[in-house]
Amino acid sequence: MGFDAIYAVLPDHADKISRLQYLLAEARLPVVSVIGKYNHGKSSLLNALVERDQFAVSDARETTVLSYFEHEGVRWLDTPGLDADVARKDDREAMTGAWQQSDIRLFVHCVREGEFDQSESDMIDALQQDAADSGRQTLIVLTQIEQVEEQTLANVQARIKQQASKLPIIHVSAHRYLQGLQSGSALKLKKSGINELRQALQIAMAEVLQTRGDEVLELGESLGSLIDQGLSNLQARLDHQQSTKQSRLAGFAEEYRQLHSKLHQQLNRA
Numbered sequence: 001m002g003f004d005a006i007y008a009v010l011p012d013h014a015d016k017i018s019r020l021q022y023l024l025a026e027a028r029l030p031v032v033s034v035i036g037k038y039n040h041g042k043s044s045l046l047n048a049l050v051e052r053d054q055f056a057v058s059d060a061r062e063t064t065v066l067s068y069f070e071h072e073g074v075r076w077l078d079t080p081g082l083d084a085d086v087a088r089k090d091d092r093e094a095m096t097g098a099w100q101q102s103d104i105r106l107f108v109h110c111v112r113e114g115e116f117d118q119s120e121s122d123m124i125d126a127l128q129q130d131a132a133d134s135g136r137q138t139l140i141v142l143t144q145i146e147q148v149e150e151q152t153l154a155n156v157q158a159r160i161k162q163q164a165s166k167l168p169i170i171h172v173s174a175h176r177y178l179q180g181l182q183s184g185s186a187l188k189l190k191k192s193g194i195n196e197l198r199q200a201l202q203i204a205m206a207e208v209l210q211t212r213g214d215e216v217l218e219l220g221e222s223l224g225s226l227i228d229q230g231l232s233n234l235q236a237r238l239d240h241q242q243s244t245k246q247s248r249l250a251g252f253a254e255e256y257r258q259l260h261s262k263l264h265q266q267l268n269r270a
């Protein structure tokens, strides 16, 4: 059975099917993507991690499609973000693509904004659920920390911990890191938190191959039983249609017989 046929039998499970198709297609580097609202610092964070101006940074909405950069064994993936306009086809495709391709997500939230809003909480719920289902990990990254007092950072962090109890939280400043690189300031580099994030990513990355293998088995099994169920539902519908058709035909035949014998009687009487 080809993938087109699987999509046709299970139209409600396109996400799972495309993830399986993606995993089976070819061997790929671990994919680390950023997710979060515009302007929270996703592209800047990736630039700090790859130590170059690779991804477009702006105060306006800059990233509208997925953009990739392969660097030191990782495929980094920048996304338009959570406030993507789902009515727009390219936004929708970008969000689905990122969901399908990511092995590890960095959920980026600017600490100046305080706690998560509703759209972020909804996404966090979905990511925590996905971690349980597929084993794919999400790290919460509080960004732009050099812009707030330490006490504010601690308060926001405590609140976010309540909102996303199952995910690790790391706090960083991409600007501080880039300034540290330019000025050669070891203190700035240290206080940027980027190295802590790198360490957490290393640990998560070491599990990617195992997680992908488990995911293929799990998706194969769950889609397999959904296909069996889908096919037997289809068979039941066909059987039902067939028997409705037959009883209708039997009805016609009976009516015809009655009409025929009535005509006969009338002819005989005449």
Ligand SMILES: Nc1nc2c(ncn2[C@@H]2O[C@H](COP(=O)(O)OP(=O)(O)O)[C@@H](O)[C@H]2O)c(=O)[nH]1
Binding pocket: 036, 037, 038, 039, 040, 041, 042, 043, 044, 045, 056, 057, 058, 059, 062, 063, 081, 143, 144, 145, 146, 147, 172, 173, 174, 175, 176
């Ligand atoms: N002060 C400060 N500003 C930042 C930091 N990271 C990003 N920004 C600024 O926040 C704005 C949005 O950044 P960008 O990376 O494009 O956010 P994105 O829309 O989430 O990708 C830009 O003006 C960045 O210069 C940071 O660590 N500190």
Ligand SMILES: [Mg+2]
Binding pocket: 042, 043, 044, 056, 057, 058, 062, 063, 078, 079
């Ligand atoms: Mg961006």
